[in-house]
Amino acid sequence: MNLDDYFAIGVTTDLGSHKFEPEEIKVFARKYDPQPFHTDEIAARDSVFGGLCASGWHTTAVWMKRNLATGMDGRWTGPGPKPEFGPSPGFKNLKWLKPVYAGETIRFTRACLGHRPLASRPGWRVLAIRAEAFDSTGDKVIEFENAVLVKTG
Amino acid sequence: MTARKWAFEDFIEGATLDLGSKHVTAEEIVEFASEFDAQPMHLSEEGGRQSILGGLSASGWHTCAMFMRLLCDAILLDSTSQGAPGIEQVKWKKPVLAGDTLTGRSTVLGKRLSKSRPGLGFVSMRAELFNQRGKSVFELENVGMFLSREAVPS
Numbered sequence: 001m002n003l004d005d006y007f008a009i010g011v012t013t014d015l016g017s018h019k020f021e022p023e024e025i026k027v028f029a030r031k032y033d034p035q036p037f038h039t040d041e042i043a044a045r046d047s048v049f050g051g052l053c054a055s056g057w058h059t060t061a062v063w064m065k066r067n068l069a070t071g072m073d074g075r076w077t078g079p080g081p082k083p084e085f086g087p088s089p090g091f092k093n094l095k096w097l098k099p100v101y102a103g104e105t106i107r108f109t110r111a112c113l114g115h116r117p118l119a120s121r122p123g124w125r126v127l128a129i130r131a132e133a134f135d136s137t138g139d140k141v142i143e144f145e146n147a148v149l150v151k152t153g
Numbered sequence: 154m155t156a157r158k159w160a161f162e163d164f165i166e167g168a169t170l171d172l173g174s175k176h177v178t179a180e181e182i183v184e185f186a187s188e189f190d191a192q193p194m195h196l197s198e199e200g201g202r203q204s205i206l207g208g209l210s211a212s213g214w215h216t217c218a219m220f221m222r223l224l225c226d227a228i229l230l231d232s233t234s235q236g237a238p239g240i241e242q243v244k245w246k247k248p249v250l251a252g253d254t255l256t257g258r259s260t261v262l263g264k265r266l267s268k269s270r271p272g273l274g275f276v277s278m279r280a281e282l283f284n285q286r287g288k289s290v291f292e293l294e295n296v297g298m299f300l301s302r303e304a305v306p307s
Contacts, residue, residue: 032218034225035234048235056237057221061189061214068191086205087194088213090292092242121205144240149205 001078003152007112007127008072015066015108020054022102028058041102053099059106059142060094063131066108086124086149091131094144098135106141108133115150123153155305159232161274162302164261172223172257172280177211179251185215198251210248216255216291217243220282223257233300235273241294249290255282262294272304 022041029038033055036043044052076082100106113128129146179198186195190212193200201209211219228234249255259280267273275296282291 031222033221035229037236055221056239057214057218061185061218064212064214065189065191085192087248088245090213090242090244090246091240093239094243095239096237 001076003078003083003115003125006072006074006076006078006083007115009112009114012109012111013070015063015070015110017105017107018062018066019105020058020062020100020102022052025052025054025058025102028061029055033057049099049101051099052102054102056094056096056142059096059100059133060144062106063108063133063142067110067131070110072112080153084151086151088146088148089126091144091146094142096142098139098141100135100141104135106133106135113145118149121149123151125150125152155233155300155302157231157233157305159228159234159299160302160305161233161264161266161276161299164264164276164299166261166263168261170228170259170261172220172227172259174254174256175219175223176254177219177249177251179209182209182211182215182251185218186212190214201250206248207250208248209251211250213243213245216245216249216282217293219255220257220280220291220293223255223282224259224280227257228259229297233302233305235298235300237295237297239295241296242292244292245290246292247284247288247290249282249284253290254285255290257282266301272301274299274301 037047037049038055041052109132111130115125115127118124132143133141194204194206195212198209259278262277264276277296280293
């Protein structure tokens, strides 16, 4: 086994689904994103979105939750120690393609794209990940390119 | 016309906007992480110390959420915002540790009116969060959509 096998490079992994209930949308938004279309059904009806929908940051946070729930914690049978996940340096090209409306069930996916050595930290690599999510009609609602540091040496 | 403070016209290229401050408690770091990002460095001081972050530190997604709240309170809630299509990039540059105080700043990089939707404009910004030692811990670039003052129905 090598790192490509362990990370399943190029394979899209289903991370499972999450139903966005109206109450949890409002609880998240009241704390972090209290714009009326995320906190109030009536105000949302008259807004640009036409109905209560989740904060875009709520959707990305649930991607992270699903991502951890479906870990890359399979058996490591390669040489050396088992790869150990660290923090993320950031993400890019996040697109909120379609609102996540209250009551929608969203399916999340992850695909590891590749990895390269981290010049500033010997023994660590940066793993590139494509994140996506889809609503019940199959439309893509978010996508972004994530990265995570992995200790491999 | 709108009485709101921030419409498309009010964003001036090159201007720097103050987003205010936010004290980050251990309790809220653990609360957010327990729900969304339950990794040891976000759940306890001990777990944080054993990681390369050096102490209990906020999930990067929590930092995004805290940034969003600052942006809402400073600008968006008193604006003609029509949402945002996405985020060009976010850099989690340094750990956000329990007890830190974050201060936000956003610079208007450019703006343009929509060709297809009259009265709608795009404002591109680069925002940063600094900790109490003046170190930049978070950077975000994105484009927000705002109506012009005249385009808002009264």
